[in-house]
Amino acid sequence: MTVYIRQAKLDDLAEIMKIIASAKGYLAQQKIDQWQNEYPAVSDIEDDIRSSEKKACVLVVNGKIAGYAVIMTSVEPAYQMITDGKWQGSDEEENYVTIHRMALSTEFRGLGLANIFWSNILSSMRMQGFTDFRVDTHPENKVMRGVLEKQGFEYQGNVMFEGLRYAYQLIL
Structure with a gap:
């Protein structure tokens, strides 16, 4: 099995949106209200891909797009107000990586690809000099919380991003 990440392209948009839609459905089945409105919309993903300040990436497995995430190295405004922790x-640190909108195709579920995706992102950004990684997820999203903790991320407190979210951080 050949697995790698690459920069997302506008040509990938239809496949990415299928993955986002399946992730929304998966969250809805678990009765988690994360991503149950218009977010993330086509316009969010298009903005990710076109932006010079973000790195939209796809996970490719045997030539097929299997996952999506966006990597930000600018300050995430929602993370400036962390509660119930720090x-x-x-607190003034601005040299960190934020990972948003991570989703995997249901077609590839159960193969350990979430861990491979995270490993690729962490390695890529670490090679660029980054050591501080931050992410948030819905408190009820136990699958993502488990993946984050398996990667070494630690719960740091709460942030508001589409509602209350648990904030996680990894320092390499």
Whole structure:
């Protein structure tokens, strides 16, 4: 099985949106209200791909798009107001990576690809000099919380992003 990440292209949009739709359905089946409105919309993904400040990436498995995530290295405004905890290091730290909108195709579920996807993202950004990684997820999204904890992320507190979200951080 050949697995790697690459920059997302506008040509990938239809496949990415299928993955987003299946992730929304998966969350709905679990009665989790994350991603149950218009977010993330086609316009969000298009913005990710076109942006010079974000890195939209896809996970490719045997030539087929199996996952999507966007990597940000600018300050995430929602993360500036953390409650019931704090980020490790300086609260003023601006040199961190935020990962948003991570989703995997249901076609590839159960193959351990979430861990491979995370490993690729962490390795890629670490090679660029980043050591501080931050992400948020819905409190009821136990699958993502488990994946994050398996990767070494630690719960740091709560942030507001489409409602209350648990904030996680990994320092490499």
